[in-house]
Amino acid sequence: MYRPILAALAVVLCSAALVNGGKVLVFPLDGSHWINMKVIIEELHSRGHEVTVLRPSDAWYIKPDSPHYKSITLNATGGFDNDNLDKFLKTSLEMQRQGAPFWTRMALEIELVKGSYEFHRMSLLMMEEMFADDKLMQSLHNGKYDLVLTDPAIGGGVLLAHRLGLPLVLNVRWTVQGEGHQAIAPTPLSYVPIPGSELTDKMTFTERVKNMLIYFFICFQYWYATDSNYKPFVHRHFGPDVHYMELFQSADIWLMRNDFTFEWPRPTMPNIVYMSGFQCKPAKPLPNELEDFVQSSGEHGVIVMTLGTLVEKLPEDITEDMAAAFAQLPQKVIWRHKGKRPSTLGNNTLMLDWLPQNDLLGHPKTRVFVAHGGTNGMQEAIYHGVPLVGLPLMFDQPDNFFRMKARGVAKVLDLATVNTDNFLETLKEVLYEPSYREKMKVLSSLHRDQPMKPLDRAMFWIEFVMRHKGAAHLRTESYKMSPIQYHSIDVAAFLLAVVLLIFAVFIAAVKFLWRRLFKRNKVKRNDIHNLFSYFGCKLF
Known part of the structure; x- marks a missing residue:
């Protein structure tokens, strides 16, 4: 008896959703x-x-x-x-x-x-x-x-x-x-x-x-x-x-x-x-095999590395140096990479064609995110409070990482000069210097504290x-508006013209009055001179 009613109600609700x-x-x-x-x-x-x-x-x-x-x-x-x-x-x-x-x-x-x-x-x-x-x-x-x-x-x-x-x-x-x-x-x-x-x-x-x-x-x-x-x-x-x-x-x-x-x-x-x-959201559970790999890191945690959707692989000499640096760390590494497998790859590094970036960044064992500096990745790192190591490639990526570096939550490397030593040194600094994680947690807290x-x-x-x-x-x-109107250049020009006109009228008036006064004084001086001349002639 109730089923037809429930079905009719469902149809009405669906229709309402479509209408709205x-x-x-x-x-x-x-x-x-x-x-x-x-x-x-x-x-x-x-x-x-x-x-x-x-x-x-x-x-x-x-x-x-x-x-x-x-x-x-x-x-x-x-x-x-x-x-x-x-x-x-x-x-x-x-x-x-x-x-x-x-x-x-x-x-x-x-x-x-x-x-x-x-x-x-x-x-x-x-x-x-x-x-x-x-x-x-x-x-x-x-x-x-x-x-x-x-x-x-x-x-x-x-x-x-x-x-x-x-x-x-x-x-x-x-x-x-x-x-x-x-x-x-x-x-x-x-x-x-x-x-x-x-x-x-x-x-x-x-x-x-x-x-x-x-x-x-x-x-x-x-x-x-x-x-x-x-x-x-x-x-x-x-x-x-x-x-x-x-x-x-x-x-x-x-x-x-x-x-x-x-x-x-x-x-x-x-x-x-x-x-x-x-686009950020709470992390979902990882696939079983990936979760087992993450848990095997123990207290050291994991490093996540991906260079985004546009760059699937790097030149082989760079990947060899990076793999050698990763191999010297006690952390486990999850690396999205589609190129040739580096010969220096350590047992602690898992290479994948694709990885669940948001879910990995939200995992409590993630310690550092090695990224290229795309806006989406930066925002996910902020959301989950994960400090960064930057390898910016092109477009807005260097600028994005500069902003993170200026806030003390990232260390940035030039991909053209990266080698095993400077990459390893940078990873260790971000991993073991607490200020990077602490400052990123502050950013994360500010970002999340919103009314909706x-x-x-x-x-x-x-x-x-x-x-x-x-x-x-x-x-x-x-x-x-035209640029002239937007910057009020026309208004400024008009006001300047008015000021110059008033100044010109003032100068003209002063000159006119000065001439009249000078002419009057000259007439008076001439009259006095003529008077003295007249009496002088009478006396002598």
Whole structure:
């Protein structure tokens, strides 16, 4: 008797969930960025929202089939090439080993700029094909989506949202013009270090000069790699008076994959929502074989090493040196590595093609995390309170590790100069110097002490945009201003002109009065002289 009633109730509840659920169109970036976008997608799906993911035909991690989303595979390439990434890593390591730090850094930066230019060019070619595909664009219009969720490190999702006239939510740490805050919030160079400068918010005069020079160099990068690609595209499709960054700045909500345990204090904006560590979660039990290996470490504990999703292996001479250093430690080592097995590998080291990073970092026996410096790994280490040994490779990784080093929770090595001795010495320092773990525990405590979980905060604001069809009341109108208006140069020029006009009138008035007074005095002097002349003539 009760079963039909329960079944009917279940149908009603499911129907209610579907009615309340929204439709989200996701335009993601592949690679490690997809890993954290996927977390948000899965959470949206669990809350009853319908998610559709746009993916290029050559997508690396973004699968066409998933229980959490529908996918639309575009007949175009996204420009994300793993082979080119491997080639760039090898080239950068070779260049770093050649010495001459300044010229090496400049050469690497130039290579990055060239790669960035090509990546944006390929991304916009894909967007041209999308916009020209009337059938695809009509189907997206007919999809009745509530918003577009995208990673603005590429511009495709932003451009598509404006083309479809949909509210826009950004899952952001980087935009096409660098660090996210710089695109939307005031960024005083006197105390906000430019990413990559390896400076803190306490800068000397010399450091402020360095910060300014790096800013000018970054502006040159944007001009070459970004402006030259995006300006023509946006002028063609959105009008000659539209600057491409206006489209980014008009986003309703910026879900920032950062917070102030990691970022230096700086100005922010009301539509920036901080969700650092949203992908972090309590550790789950390890697989039996892995748990047995971890427990066999006894009181010494384990070291976890992985260099992220983009780098599966290192040059053989480096791995030989690292394996030799690990072999001299009493700790057990779990190392994600797909390359050739080093001949110097000790019995205490377990090499795996894949490892459950979050679960290992959350294990009570984990002592140190050897990492490349990706944002996801940094945040998981902070969440679980595990100190770090850094081997940064490229992109934002050196800057991420500089921040950790400045807070006293990491020791950083240059991968180009690493050898058995300095790697072993660094491992021992982080393992046996208590300050590294103690300071990381403080960071972990600060990060966790929040009124709500970062992922729940992100979900609230995504659903807020769905409910209210945007969040225009949180969005500054500054993005509609020209640089002259934004910096009040026109106001300053007007006020200066008024002051100069008043000063000019004052000077003219003084001159006029002075002349009149001088003329009057001259007349009086002439009259007196004539009077004396007259009486003088009479007397003599």
